[in-house]
Amino acid sequence: MADLPLQPGSMIGILGGGQLGRMLALAAGRLGFDVVVLEREADSPAGRVCAHTIVAAYDDAAALAALAAVADVVTYEFENVPAAAVASLVGMGVDVAPGPLALAVAQDRFEEKTFLNANGAPTVAFAAADSPEAAVDAVARIGAPALMKTRRDGYDGKGQRWVEHAADAARVFAELGSVPVIVEAPADFVRELSVIAARGRDGATAVYPLAENHHEHGILRRSLAPARAAPALTEQAERIAARILAGLDYVGVIGIELFELSDGRLLVNEIAPRVHNTGHWTQDGCEVDQFEQHIRAVAGWPLGPTRAIAQVEMLNLLGDEADTWSKLAAEPETRLHLYGKRAAKPGRKMGHVNKVRPL
Template sequence: MPSFPLAPGSTIGILGGGQLGRMLALAAARLGFDVAILERDADSPAGRSATQLIVGAYDDEAALARLAELTDVVTYEFENVPAASVEWLASKGVDVAPGARALAVAQDRINEKTFLNGRGVATVAFAAADNPVSAVEAVERIGAPALMKTRREGYDGKGQKWVEHAADAARIFQELGGVPVIVEAPADFVRELSVIAARGRDGEIAVYPLGENHHEHGILRRTLAPANASQSLADQAEKIARQVLDGLGYVGVIGIELFELKDGRLLVNEIAPRVHNTGHWTQDGCEVDQFEQHIRAVAGWPLGPTAARSRVEMLNLLGEEAHGWRKLASEPDTRIHLYGKREAKPGRKMGHVNRVRPLGS
């Protein structure tokens, strides 16, 4: 097992080669670390930014063994990495952060909400269903309209449909693939918020200011941060973050998506055990951004400051919008972050920009 804190020159392994892995690799390089990426695609955004690239499936034991051989600690860039792969690495003495429990909780929406409620964190009412009959019963119990989601996978609005009448539940269950689902009550919220937080190996916790999020067609479009929020709301978010992080024995950065209700309470929508799209504003709005913070945490370094030094509007660049880089580069208060993806597909996240303004503006 490695000795923490890791010294510069150590190698950090990352499962996943997308844009989050790329930005983690760049942050690690700034701190003097080498990075080894395990990714299925030989031409991935993170793979081209890393010291070493291992091409293989995430559950390929030979590829995992090579990653274990090269690295001092392993992390991951997205939550759909097989939990069994993390457990396999751990069984070989590899330190993986965040650990397998965080993945197991986040990968199954029933496990996730059950965990949250068990930690005293409020969510919408929910029920499980694994066949058409129980799907109807779940909607009848929760009440229509209700949101039906696959229990596993699904992102950016995929794998979910609204059920307007209980009689439609069996059909919609089949339309979602006939796989186990969660049925959720609607949230009467006034806006969607998120909190990005980190927990170090010594239990130290650092929480960033709240972000206000706006989605289009199920995909995050922009985040405004710091959000205009009362101290009471900020305190609620920090308490939630601490309950989640301590409950998981977590190491690293986590994204927690929140609903703000009309009465000022916060409900947790979902958690993501990784750096998060709604935290990209920290790259130009904070002294230490979420990517460096994650590397600090998994390497056993002290966590960095999280106070905002600027107000930021983060805007995702989807598909061919990234081709407008020349115009964006001419805007003096705009910082461009492109992911190096080869093909611009409709709705695909190709990059983001952070429009920086003075605090209080």
């Protein structure tokens, strides 16, 4: 195990070489750390800004051993990294943060909601199903319409379908691949919010202002932050975040997606044990952004301040929208963040902009 806090010049390992890994690596570099990435693609966005890249599958035993040999601590940029890979690293004496519990909870939507409810973080009603008959029964108990989701591997709206009538549940179950699913009651929400929070090695926590989020076709299009929110709503979100962080014995930054109901209550939609798209606004809107905060936490450094210093509208650039970079770069209120991905595809996140205004 590494001696903490990590000294500048130490090596931080990242599982995953996408845009989140890239922005984590850039933040680590600012603090004087070197970064090694384990990534399947040789020409990854994160790999091109890192000191070293190990090109292999995430569960490749030799690659994990090579990562363990050079990294002082290891973190990950997405929650679908194989849990067995993290267990293997831990077995080799590597400090992995966030820990295996956070990964296990976030990788299974049923386990996630069960954990949330057990730790005082309310969600919609839900039920699990692993057969067509169980799916019909689950929808009948929850009530239609209901949202059916695969328990694993869903993101950006993938792996989920609405079930309008209980009689349709078996068909929808088959459309989702006849794999274990969770059936969720709809949330009668007035808006979608999120809170980005962090917990350090010493148990200290830091919470960012709320963001208001707008999705299209299951993909985040824009976030507005800090969101307009009464103090009671902000306090409710902070209590939820504190319970989740403590329940997971968490180290690092976590994204918590929330539904605000008409009566002012908050329900947790889902959690992401990593830096989060709805926290990108912090890069230009806060004293310390979510990426630096995550590096600080996993390195055992003190957490930084989370106070907002600007009002930000974050817009995701999807597909060829990133081709307008020249126009965007000329806008004085716009801060452009491009991910260095080689090929633009419809719906693919190629970058984002933060439109900054005074508070």
